Amino acid sequence: MRISSVTMYEQSSASINRQQGDLLKIGQQLSSGRKVVNPSDNPQAASQAVGVSQSMAMSEQYGNSRVSARTSLAQSESVLNSVSDSITSAKTLLIQASSDTLSNADRESIASELKGVYQTLIGQANTADGNGRYLFGGQIDNAPPYVANEQGAMKYNGSDIVREQRIDSSRNMPVAESGRAIFQKVPSGAGYIGEAVRSDGVRNAGSVILSGPQVSDVNGEGYGDDYRITFGGDTETPTLSVQRLTQDQGWQPVPDMTDIAYTGGDAPQRLVFGGLSVSLSGASEAADEVNISQAKNAQREPDLFKAMEEAIRVLENPASSDVEKADLRNTLNTSMRDLDNALDNVLTVRASAGARLNELDVIDSIASNRMMSYTQTMSDLVDLDYVEAISEYSLRQVGMQASQQTFMNMKGMSLFDYM
Incomplete structure (x- = not known):
């Protein structure tokens, strides 16, 4: 087979370029610290x-x-x-x-x-x-x-x-x-909060003082509902009534707590209803009210x-x-x-x-x-694995030097040396 000078030069050039490309790739990896420099690498x-x-x-x-x-x-x-x-x-x-x-x-x-x-x-x-x-x-x-x-x-x-x-x-x-x-x-x-004030927000005309409410029985009937105490009668015979707020019927009288005598005055009068206990003292006036409601209830925000x-x-x-x-x-x-x-x-x-x-x-x-x-x-x-990359870089350098030396040796060969 005859090897022309052109073929020899082309093969040597391709080998050197390939070795140089591999060396450059390893050099880029070493300089960047990454083994995947371009997506095409992996x-x-x-x-x-x-x-x-x-x-x-x-x-x-x-x-x-x-x-x-x-x-x-x-x-x-x-x-x-x-x-x-x-x-x-x-x-x-x-x-x-x-x-x-x-x-x-x-x-x-x-x-x-x-x-x-x-x-x-x-x-x-x-x-x-x-x-x-x-x-x-x-x-x-x-x-x-x-x-x-x-x-x-x-x-x-x-x-x-x-x-x-x-x-x-x-x-x-x-x-x-x-x-x-x-x-x-x-x-x-x-829990509960009591206010000695009328439902319409008007202050009471009497001097009733509220003490409480205190919880007496959390399992009592009506515990958790709102209540109000309304005063009636006259100065000589004052009365009070306790009403309970229901969801479907509104204010309803509490059994046995309607028009009872108010004997407060100087000595507090204690009332027990709905699992609650309150004490009232002072003089009352007709239409005065005391409201007992849950602190979280919408009736009293x-x-x-x-x-x-x-x-x-x-x-x-x-x-x-x-x-x-x-x-x-x-x-x-x-x-x-x-x-x-x-x-x-x-x-x-x-x-x-x-x-x-x-x-x-x-x-x-x-x-x-x-x-x-x-x-x-x-x-x-x-x-990048630097140990592996440095070893690879050294190997590519040797390959590059070998390709260059081979090309240097081959380019001087000629048939005229043997004629």
Whole structure:
């Protein structure tokens, strides 16, 4: 077979190019630290690496979302801690104001302090984060959730639906709170609250003072329903009747508790009905009422701001007559119960925020382990084995040198050397 000079040069050139290409490929792997530099190097590994890379990017995005959620929840938890302190301060002032040794001037001074706590609570309810979003407005976070209406009472203008944030592939976490759930709600076991006020909101004309209600029998018939005590008769022979609120028939008289003699006066009269016990004292007037309702019932919606507004009202006004003193005593007792329920509710909401912060820590730990798994999988797919690559690089260098030397030796061969 005859080998032409052209064939010899072509074969030598192809061998050198092939060796150079292999050497360049190993060089790229060494410089990048990856064994799959181009998808064509290993299509299957490259495809799997794209999927793992996307999963890692999503995990990082969820991590950033958890950082944002943690910041928002930590701010809410901090403010709720301050709210509980404010409620405790208000309760302390009301206990102080309940003392019979205080004068009207003393109570007015306490009212001034209570106003300061009230304003502090409003500021806490309208707290905004560093981005100008209000923490307790629910999904409506671009305006203060609590503003005063025409009568000066605080009104909630936020949303009952709270903002949520996706912190993992299968978890949407609430990262804010609704002001109504904090300041206008009570825990499920809040029990009963009594008010010496008429159903139409008008204050009683008499000086009846309510003590209680106390739970006497949770299994008693009618326990859990709302009640009201209405007064009738005349000054000489006052009477009272107890009515129970039913779902289908409205207010119905409680058996054996209709038009019974009211013997309160200076000596309290004890009444037992519906698993409850109450004591009444003071003089009654016809059409006066005492309402006994569950703290969580829609008949008497809980409202921390309203409770404080009522307490401030009676403390600012001098209590000289028996009627005014009864209004003072009843309002302070009711307000203190409202504050107790509000504090329990705030602590419950705060505990919920703390539980979500703990959940974020757990998810962070799981995500960290998941990210380590992704990193290991990605390394197995595309990362370079430097020992193997360096050995391969050295081998390709030897092959390249051998091809070049062979070409150098062959190009000088000619038939004329043997003629």
